[in-house]
Structure formats: C-alpha cells, structure tokens
Amino acid sequence: MAIIEVKNLSKTYEYYKKQPGLWASMKGLFHREKLYKEAVKEINFSIEEGELVGFLGPNGAGKTTTLKMLSGILYPTSGEAKVLGHIPWKREPKYQKQFALVMGQKNQLWWDLPAMESFILNKEIYEVSDTDFKKNMDELVELLDIKDILDIQVRKLSLGQRMKCELVAALLHKPKVLFLDEPTIGLDVVAQKNIRDFIKDYNRKNKTTILLTSHYMEDVKELCKRVIIIEEGKIGYDGDLASLIEKYAPYKVLKITFEGEGVKEADISKFGEVHQFTPNSITLRVPREKAKNVARDILSSNLPVDDILIDEVDISDVVRKIFSNGK
Template identity: 80%
Template sequence: MSIIEVKNLSKTYEYYKKQPGLLASIKGLFKREKLFTDAVKNINFTIGEGELVGFLGPNGAGKTTTLKMLSGILYSSGGEALVLGHVPYKREKEYQKQFALVMGQKNQLWWDLPAMESFILNKEIYEIPDAEFKENLDELVELLEIKDILDIQVRKLSLGQRMKCELVAALLHKPKVLFLDEPTIGLDVIAQKNIRDFIKHYNKEKKTTIILTSHYMEDIKELCKRVIIIDRGQILYDGQLDDLIKKYAPYKVLNITFNDNGVKREEIEKFGNVQKYNSYAVALEVDREKVKEAATRILSSNLPVDDILIDEVDIDEVIRKIFRNTHANQPV
C-alpha cells in the first residue's frame, strides 16, 4: 500500500533580481525585474508503508521544498501529491494529526520554557488522551534518555539534547508519516549516532513511514535501504542503495599493501584502474566479475604483496560521481 504518492509535482519560486550597490538598490525601489526559478520539476515517486527513504542531493536541490509541499507548508505550482490519501496543502486536521516534520535547523519547542511545557501543549494540540500521552512520553523519554532535562529551559540545552526533545515533541501523537529534514545537522559524532539509532529503532518498531534528508552519508548508509537522489529539482535516481552502487560503480576496489621494495606503477597498472598509488599501498578499481580473478593473479605474481582486501566502493564516492557527471552534462 502506498502512503505517499507524488505525480509530476513542481514548484516555481518567484523572486526579484537584486543588483549589488546602493544605486541599484535605489533603482530597485521603482523597478524590479521578476524572475522565476524551478525548485522542483515534475518529480514522481511513491513510498510504501513503513519505508525509510533517504533524500539525497546538494544544497538547493529541492529536497526541503519537496518536504514542505508534502507537509502542506507550500502550495505546489503543478502536479499533485497525496499523503495518506490527503492533499497536503488543504491542511486538513485528520491529515495534520497523522504526520510530523522535524527540521534540524528550526525548532518547534518554546525557547524560554522547559521542553515539558511544549510537550503538554502538543498533547492538547493533537488531542492526545491522558493515558496515551503518558505512555508515549515515558517510552520516548526512556529511549532517548532525557529524563533529567525535561524541566530545563530549552534555550539552556545543548544542540543534541534539543534535537532529542524535538523528536519527542514530534512523535507524541504517533504520526504515521515522519519527515526528517537534516535531523543530525551540527551534532557531534556521538549525538548523531544516538539520533540515528533512535530513528532506526523507531522505524522498525512502529512501522512509521519516514523520509529523511541528510548531508551525512553515515545517516543514509545506516538507515535507508532506498534512496531518491535529487538535483536541480529533478530525480536522478530512485531505487535501492545497493543497486545504486552496482549501477554507478560497476567495480570493486582492491586495496593492496606491499612490503620489501614496494611496486612500480607500471607493474600494477595492468591489473586494473589505479585509484590511489604509492609504492607500498595501491587502490585498484576492477570490474565486479573480474575482481576475484585479478586478486588471485596479483597474489600469484612475483610482486611483494603483504596484504590484499576486496572492498565495496564508498557511497560518498558514488554520489559525488553522479553529481559530477550530471553537472558536466548540463550547462550551468
């Protein structure tokens, strides 16, 4: 069953041209040139129940714009979106009670009051019965280990603690769909891992459908089986993360270390495409089908091999490659 259906969804922003300088600013008071930019162009995808899908793309790719349209903050300029059978921009109460959006860069908690106050407000806003509220809150507080900070003003919390409280506030009404926009931005490595583990656990336990955007590849690798890659408002890839690697990286990497006198570049080049080279450590790209054979050949050659490892290509590398290719093909 599909929970989110997006058909030919588009969003065009209007803006005014702004020239630098005082004179241009004064001119701008009288005459301004209106410009349009397509933030999202005819995108299509569907997401099923309980899926955790990663949205990938550089800044300004259209990830957040898409999330804003799916959550009803923005009207679309064309196409349609259906989430849980609702048209988001109509902002129907039944829909609003079934989803949540968490933004790493903006919070919904009241800055000057303890997080607990905001939780109570959300209880009333989402009309959560007392018993259910208590149960959910206890569970979330325990999972995120934030019992001690509930009565401290939000402004005094660390970024990591705040993000945990944000998650609690967003999940108290047990949303069926969760949009997470950069939930780990700015957090230290440990806090990132905590949040990541929590999301993973929550998705598994509650079968909540989640769309996640992140700039941290760790988040995507850990959490998402499926990814949608967006660039300049268009979908470049929609599919399993594993397939992405197979499609864009039809090779594996042989990491070989040498001892004695090391090797010369010419000696190793015939086995595959050299990615990194120094006399004692070499990374070779080799076609997936031929990688075992190449490894055997290297081991049985008279090169002073110390160790050899067959590695999967790093996802960061694959993604960078995709963006590099598309940017090279499209004039800026």
C-alpha cells in the first residue's frame, strides 16, 4: 500500500498586479487587477513505505507548495492527497503525530532558548512518553554529535548546528513520514555531508518514508534512488535516478589525460564532441553505445595517452538540461 498518494493535486495562488511607479500605485488603491499563479498543476504520484524520494525542480516549480499541502499547511485548489490514509489538510492530530516537516530556511526551534527547551516542548506537543523521549534523544544526540550544544541559546548556534537540532526536534516523535525541504541549504560541504549521512542512516534504520527537496545534486545522488522532477507545476519525470541519466543523457563522458606536450584540439575532435579542452586533459562526449569503441580507438591511436576514464554524465548536468528544456 502506498504511504503517500497524490491525485490531480493543484494549487493556485491569487495575487495582484502592481505596475511600477507612484501613479500606478495610486491607481492601485482603487482598482487592482487580480492574477492567478498556478503553482502546482494536476500532479500525480505515489510513494511506498520506506522510500527515500528526491523531489527536484527549479525555484518556483511547486516543490515547497506540494510539501506544504502534504503537511496540511495549505489547502489545495483541487485534487486529492492521502498520507498514511489521512487527508493532510484535515489536520487530524492522529496524522500530525506521524509525520514531520523540516524546512531548511525556517526554524521551529525557540530562538531565545537552548534547543533542549524546544525538544521538551515538542515532547509534550507530540505526547511522547518519558522513556521514549530519553531513548530517541540519546540516539539522535549520539548520531548527530550535538551533546555539547544542547544548552546553548539557539540564536547563538551556527547554521549547521541549528539544522542538526531542527532534525532532532522533528524526529523525536519517530515520524513515519518525513518531509525535508532543502535540509542542507546554506551549509558548508562538511556539514552537508554530515546531514546527508544522517538522513541516509536514519532512513535505512527506521524505514522512514522520506520526501526530500534539494538543489544540491550531491544530496540527490547520495540519497535518492528515485526522483520526481517537477517543472512549472507539472511532473516532468518520475522514476529511477539511474534511468533518468540514460533517458536524458544518451552519451557518456570520456576523460582523457595526455603525457608530455599533449594534443591539439583538431586531433581529438574527430573522436567525439569535445567538452573541455586543455592540451593535457580533455573531456569528450560520445554516444552511449559507442563509448567503448571510441576509447579503444583513442588508446590504439598514436596520441600520447596517459589515462582514460569512461564515466556517466554528471547528474547535475542532466537535471540542468531538463530544466532548461522546459523554458
């Protein structure tokens, strides 16, 4: 049975047109033109228990809006959704106790108090028993290595430390479903990796169903087997990350380094599309099925090859390509 089921879900925002300038503002006092923005248009998908799905798309594509509808924060304009058998926007406490939403750009922790106080408040809000609280707390504190910062005012924490605390606050009640909206935004590479590793571990151990949005392809590559790509409110792709690459990138990349003087671009361009060129190292794009042959040809030519590597196209390039096609 699917844990998350979304059917023809749409959300339209209303807003008013505002022409630039003072005169237009004055006219706007009496007459305003109402406009509509369809943030999410009739999307459909379903997610099974324990899946960790990446929800990708450019800014303003409708990712966060979808997560907010699934969290019951926003009412949809039309369509249906069920998470754990509940309609999210009915906001039944029974449902609310089983999921959590973490937004990388917002905090739910009490800014003026040490994180521990927010955890205690969340314990009461989610009606977590003392024993469970202690057990979950110990586990999370250990996993995220935040023992030393529990008693420091949240406002004085670094972004990375704060994000770890946000995750603890969200996971104390052991949610079955977790919505992560850009959990690694603004973090340095080390902190990003820590959070990423934690999410991966947590998903594996607890079988938590996770829907994650991120603009960092590293996150997606590391964490998600399946991705859903949303562009301008519509789903553009839903499936394996691996087949996404095959479908949208019908070629592979050859990275070749040369010894000594190197090569001239003219000598190498007959083998395929040159992507990056310096005399000593080049990147070549060749059709997927020809990759092996081309590599062999290059090796058996009289070019001063030092090393050759056949690689998949970078996922971020693929996603970038998909996004720019939509425009």
